[in-house]
Amino acid sequence: MTSQSDTVADRIETTRAEIAPTTALAIFGFGAAITFTLVVLQEPLAHESLHNFRHAAGIVCH
Amino acid sequence: MLFAYLKRGLLAGGVAGIAYGLFMAAVANPLVGYLEHAQHGHAHSHGPAAESVVAESTTALVSIGGGLLWAVFLGGCFGIGLYLFEPALPGRSTGRRLSLAGSGFLTVSAVPWLVLPPSAPGAEQLLTVTTQFLLYGGLVVLGAAVAASGVAAYNRLVGRHRWLAVAGGIGPILAAAVLLPAVTPTIVRHPELSTELLTAYQAMVVLSQGSIWLCIATTFGWLQRRTRHESTATDPQPAT
Numbered sequence: 667m668t669s670q671s672d673t674v675a676d677r678i679e680t681t682r683a684e685i686a687p688t689t690a691l692a693i694f695g696f697g698a699a700i701t702f703t704l705v706v707l708q709e710p711l712a713h714e715s716l717h718n719f720r721h722a723a724g725i726v727c728h
Numbered sequence: 729m730l731f732a733y734l735k736r737g738l739l740a741g742g743v744a745g746i747a748y749g750l751f752m753a754a755v756a757n758p759l760v761g762y763l764e765h766a767q768h769g770h771a772h773s774h775g776p777a778a779e780s781v782v783a784e785s786t787t788a789l790v791s792i793g794g795g796l797l798w799a800v801f802l803g804g805c806f807g808i809g810l811y812l813f814e815p816a817l818p819g820r821s822t823g824r825r826l827s828l829a830g831s832g833f834l835t836v837s838a839v840p841w842l843v844l845p846p847s848a849p850g851a852e853q854l855l856t857v858t859t860q861f862l863l864y865g866g867l868v869v870l871g872a873a874v875a876a877s878g879v880a881a882y883n884r885l886v887g888r889h890r891w892l893a894v895a896g897g898i899g900p901i902l903a904a905a906v907l908l909p910a911v912t913p914t915i916v917r918h919p920e921l922s923t924e925l926l927t928a929y930q931a932m933v934v935l936s937q938g939s940i941w942l943c944i945a946t947t948f949g950w951l952q953r954r955t956r957h958e959s960t961a962t963d964p965q966p967a968t
Contacts, residue, residue, distance in 0.1 A: 672815055674812060677811060677814065680729060680730075681729075681811070684730060700797060700801045701801070703797075711782060714782040715782050715786055715787055715790035716787075716791060717791065718760045718788060719790070719795050719798070721760050721846075722757075722759075722760060722795070723933070723936075723937060724841060724846030724847075724930075724934075726840075726857075726860045726864050
């Protein structure tokens with residue numbers, strides 16, 4: 667049962683107890699890698715391949 | 729617990745991603761291609777050399793994959809965000825999911841677009857790419873602040889009157905929508921596109937991104953209800 671009375675601080679506390687720093691780092695790193703590839707990467711090959719996606723998703727690309 | 733939410737979020741993102749990938753293939757790819765060819769022979773803001781690097785079919789295919797990955801990524805963020813902020817979000821389960829989806833849309837897309845509107849092919853950018861990214865990063869922070877202040881206003885007013893609270897929650901969003909475009913200069917120009925075509929194009933971008941968030945929130949709710957039914961059937965006392 668998910669208790670409805672807990673707070674955001676409780677949730678953060680639970681997460682800290684549950685998840686090892688390395689796991690958290692891995693999740694964060696993975697997210698950062700996806701963001702970088704889809705949104706930031708300017709390397710011509712990747713940039714041109716994602717061209718339609720970036721326009722369609724309204725991402726600031728060029 | 730976080731992993732259950734993350735998994736559900738990624739799954740919901742996958743569902744939204746398949747829908748968005750189909751949309752990319754059926755609507756966005758042909759439309760971007762059309763806009764590109766319609767303006768050919770005029771000013772090349774992308775440069776003619778850049779266009780020959782990759783075949784058009786490759787761009788179409790990778791863009792579909794990019795759309796899928798994008799929705800999965802947003803789904804993962806949604807799952808983690810929902811786990812952490814669920815107690816503070818307004819409403820019950822569905823209301824919480826929808827308000828988080830709305831906040832996510834505001835943060836990642838809507839508020840940044842008020843200053844850096846979605847650009848169609850052939851757009852003239854007045855800023856360099858680096859400046860745009862820095863600006864985008866700042867606007868994401870601003871978007872998160874707008875969404876958070878809306879939620880905070882709702883929570884503070886909900887004890888008094890429900891509709892007053894709704895108005896209080898929408899207030900910061902409306903203020904941002906009116907103020908931001910008014911105080912910032914135009915930094916993207918589309919000299920060769922008609923206003924109607926540009927409006928239609930930007931409406932497509934806004935609606936498709938909003939649909940991704942809505943689809944993630946709905947699918948997440950469906951997955952959560954299904955898991956709850958299963959866990960009550962097989963495991964009457966889940967570990968806390």
